[in-house]
Amino acid sequence: LAKTTQPISMDSYEGQEVNITCSHNNIATNDYITWYQQFPSQGPRFIIQGYKTKVTNEVASLFIPADRKSSTLSLPRVSLSDTAVYYCLVGLRMDSSYKLIFGSGTRLLVRP
Amino acid sequence: NAGVMQNPRHLVRRRGQEARLRCSPMKGHSHVYWYRQLPEEGLKFMVYLQKENIIDESGMPKERFSAEFPKEGPSILRIQQVVRGDSAAYFCASSGQPNQPQHFGDGTRLSIL
Numbered sequence A: 001l002a003k004t005t006q007p008i009s010m011d012s013y014e015g016q017e018v019n020i021t022c023s024h025n026n027i028a029t030n031d032y033i034t035w036y037q038q039f040p041s042q043g044p045r046f047i048i049q050g051y052k053t054k055v056t057n058e059v060a061s062l063f064i065p066a067d068r069k070s071s072t073l074s075l076p077r078v079s080l081s082d083t084a085v086y087y088c089l090v091g092l093r094m095d096s097s098y099k100l101i102f103g104s105g106t107r108l109l110v111r112p
Numbered sequence B: 001n002a003g004v005m006q007n008p009r010h011l012v013r014r015r016g017q018e019a020r021l022r023c024s025p026m027k028g029h030s031h032v033y034w035y036r037q038l039p040e041e042g043l044k045f046m047v048y049l050q051k052e053n054i055i056d057e058s059g060m061p062k063e064r065f066s067a068e069f070p071k072e073g074p075s076i077l078r079i080q081q082v083v084r085g086d087s088a089a090y091f092c093a094s095s096g097q098p099n100q101p102q103h104f105g106d107g108t109r110l111s112i113l
Helices: none
Strands: A009-013 A018-023 A033-038 A045-050 A053-056 A061-064 A070-075 A084-094 A097-102 A106-111 B005-007 B010-013 B019-024 B031-037 B043-050 B053-056 B065-068 B075-079 B088-095 B108-112
Touching: A009 A018, A018 A084, A018 A106, A033 A061, A033 A070, A045 A053, A045 A061, A045 A070, A070 A084, A097 B043, B005 B088, B010 B019, B019 B088, B019 B108, B031 B075, B043 B065, B043 B075, B075 B088
Parallel strands: A009 A106, B010 B108
Antiparallel strands: A018 A070, A033 A045, A033 A084, A053 A061, A061 A070, A084 A097, A084 A106, B005 B019, B019 B075, B031 B043, B031 B088, B043 B053, B065 B075, B088 B108
């Protein structure tokens, strides 16, 4: 069964670094890994995308090991406004089929 | 530079009616994706279209659901003879190329009475 796996929820405090990992054993060879943030009643918002090794932008870093079977979203110094659900999106290949799969989401709660 | 626009934001239908959801992609984007999200769940891929062509509809139910992305105008997701189980948020995303990040609209919340 082609799927991705993320922790259901995480708790953190303001100012801490948060790392969320997504497992995707059957990632398609040419596919990128993309992470999104979603607030209630809104569409997912793009955070970061990468193919391998490390990618960094102004809001997050993305770490991807050589085998690409997982990826870790790193949010430095979170604030209360980072409380949201975080999803990974990858293309998975099983036999001859290809599927775009969203992870089930990680609900991050940032406490004061 | 407008983002992905979806309308209506909320749509109420009675069982057996038709629902039409519209999506205007970001300017310059020719790839459109539709997803469905049930409350407290993740997004499930439905269909991927590129101007006038359906590229992948593996996530879309075979009956009652159809999608199009005409040469001119928005992409349309059509649900015929709606049932209670169709109640969900439907999100559209667009990208410039297949492997570029998808940018999402704020969805259409469909409620079936």
